[in-house]
Amino acid sequence: MARAVSTNRKIGFTVAAWVVALLIFFPILYTIITSFKSETEAIAGFSLIPSGTLESYAEVQAQSNYFKFFLNSVIIAVGSTILALLIAIPAAWSMAFSPTKRTKDVLMWMLSTKMMPAVAVLVPIYLIFRDTGLLDSHIGLTVMLMLINLPIVVWMLYTYFREIPGEILEAARMDGASLWGEIVYVLTPMAVPGIASTMLLNIILAWNESFWTIRLTTTNAAPLTAFIASFSSPQGLFWAKLSAASTLAIAPILIMGWFSQRQLVRGLTFGAVK
């Protein structure tokens, strides 16, 4: 009897998990399906079976050069991630291994910046970018995205570093390692899994960031988010084209996410159960 109940529960949980997963995935799936429809099919109503035409893709590529946007996305996402790691590794190191009375407050304060609505600082930041000539530049956007994601990167690395036993770093110190040697030869290699998942997550976040990327770029440095936005044009909505653009924009990150999912899941749940 007890066994029957647990089997039923198991089935229940499995079904529930699938329902939730489908619910989350459905918009993406429907975008992909719609991208293979013609414009008339797309507005005709709900249908899960597309005609399989590639005309939207052809038009999208004809209208604007996908690869330019793709390259911009890569530059901005990877660049901001590397920059964030360069700053966050030493920061997280000092907070994890030589904490002060205020370390918790500093961490909390950093996180609190994420609670502020971005639009609240749109005007000052726009003006700063305009006056310093950073509008529509790779460097400006890279720095901006780095700053946006820095709190999360520091937090994640901090939790990883906290898991590394302090005695190992002390052993390195006894063995004659300088501060730099300690970070390069001992801490960083030990934290590689953590750094890798932080990096992956940050690339995804930066890749998908649309608020600043759309507002601070025009043509030169515009990434894929701006590419999608350009298809919701004033002449009216073209669902199929918009879907094709979206599919093209999310494809690279989806593929990357698929291959690194084990690393990502470990990263996101790390330290959650202790």
Next chain:
Amino acid sequence: MGNINLKKVSKSFGATTIIPNIDLEIEDGEFVVFVGPSGCGKSTLLRLIAGLEDTTSGTIDIDGRDVTGEAPAKRRLAMVFQSYALYPHMSVYKNIAFPLKMAGDDPAVIDKKVKDAARVLNLTNYLERRPGQLSGGQRQRVAIGRAIVRQPSAFLFDEPLSNLDAALRGTMRLEISELHHQLKTTMIYVTHDQVEAMTMADKIVVLNAGNIEQVGSPMDLYKTPKNLFVAGFIGSPKMNLINGAAAAKHGATTIGVRPEHLAISTTSGEWKAMVGVAEHLGSDTFLHVHADDVGSLTVRADGEIGVRHGETIFLTPSATKIHRFGTDGRAM
């Protein structure tokens, strides 16, 4: 060389004083054991010597050089940690080579030194393995290997055997003692286990609440403990400490009698006692008895002794082996 001299060293964390004021001299080549209960400051004292903690006041000299403000790496000391603290991402070879690499040694020299150390420690077949693939004892040997390659002026051991099982602990104890005889380098060893202290040390430093209670050879401490704390801490089973009339008879507030210094008789003796639990170790039997007017006592008896639970026996302390302590707890 490995002369270590602590002068008026103290350490506080905020308002909490861990080590009030310590003077200690460690001679070159000595095997010194810091022993005491948990939280007595023995590990802190070791970390002060290592340079992993800063002193609040006082100076630390190594070979006549003041190293109080120097970084751990500059003190030419090597440390073996309780958790082994091996680098998990490096092979055994690289672990042992690490201090040499940090010192900028020539790769050929490093290779020779690592292989020599591996031979001494029976690790030659494991050089390519990662620490995670080794047993506890092997890991401890790697940690020792990492310490010996740099030929430090002294070794610091922070409870290195407490993560090992009893049998392995015994073996490693012998190995470390053997190593000391071979290298003749100063070793400072921290433990809460008084058996380790007794068996390994040339000199024992008994610590309690950050204070040095007594310094001396194992037998000194055993035969002439300076106070009640040392008397109770050194020796296994513990010394019987007796207050009241039985002590007053010997002109003391407290008297101490070691379990092996009580003669047992079934017919007559100074104290009449009832046998409680008898622990048979084979070679010895530890009798836990309750004596009238004296209280609970532990007696070390012959392994073959045939007394049972609930039987009455008579005990007589050996007159020359009674330790007398005054009201202040000091030996009289």
